[in-house]
Amino acid sequence: MAAIPKALCVGLPKNAIRCNATVSHISRDEIVLSDGTHLHAKQTLLATEIGTAMRLLGERWPIENIPSTIQTSIQTSIQTSKSKKPTAQVLPEQSTHCVYFSLDAATAPTHTPILFLEGNPPSRDWFINHVAFPSLVQSSYAPKDKVLASVNILGKTDVQGQELVRIVQHELEAWFGWSVRHWKHLRTYSIPKAFLTPTLPIPIEESFGIQTTADGVILCGDYTGTSSIEGAIQSGRIAAKRIIDEIH
Helix, strand or coil: CCHHHHHHHCCCCCCCCCCCCCEEEECCCEEEECCCCEEECCCCEECCCHHHHHHHHHHHCCCCCCCCCCECCCCCEEECCCCCCEEECECCEEEEEEEEEEEEHHHCCCCCCCCEECCCCCCCCCCCCEEECHHHCCHHHCCCCEEEEEEEEECCCCCCHHHHHHHHHHHHHHHHCHHHHHCEEEEEEEEEEEEECCCCCCCCHHHCCCEECCCCCEECCHHHCCCCHHHHHHHHHHHHHHHHHHHC
16 A cells, blocks of 8 residues: 555655645635645645545535535534434445465465455355455565565454454465465554445446535545545546646
């Protein structure tokens, strides 16, 4: 993942990226930071995860198939017409757990950068959704004699820590054989709001990958197209082209 933003930053002017600067308000040509600083530009592009985008836009939220009354981390309460009691609605977000292992390159199940998908019968309750070896795509992710394995688990699980690692390695043996026993666990990341559950209607072609508020703020992100890394990158390219075409 780190290789993607690093690649995007290549060639940018020095100090073009401002870190640790929380945004409190945005419009088409102005950004207001939480410390009161005002930044001006020809065009504002909002490229955040969906919860932050909703917070910054409020009633200006433009995506009809994701109602603005649905809240994410803010958990804003709304009044129901019948009970008058506040009820919280949340986005259909999917959590994920990423379990990383180091293994000897000589014993890697593959040396081709492909994605292994879980294809076992649904009658068995498998934890693993898919497995990838990122260092086969980006060599800097592992030493020359090692391979980095990334194991993905979708949804919530009550199993944590070493017990989760034990279950994952046991399942991996069914995938790749006994050599998995020698894989070294590096770290486990639990991401509660990794992406939107891909059951929402796909936006129509005219708005696929990009959205614009009534006052001209452009939005991009995986939630404007397909919920994936590829969807996020595609959305960013579409938004960048729109801005370049409009400015020039």
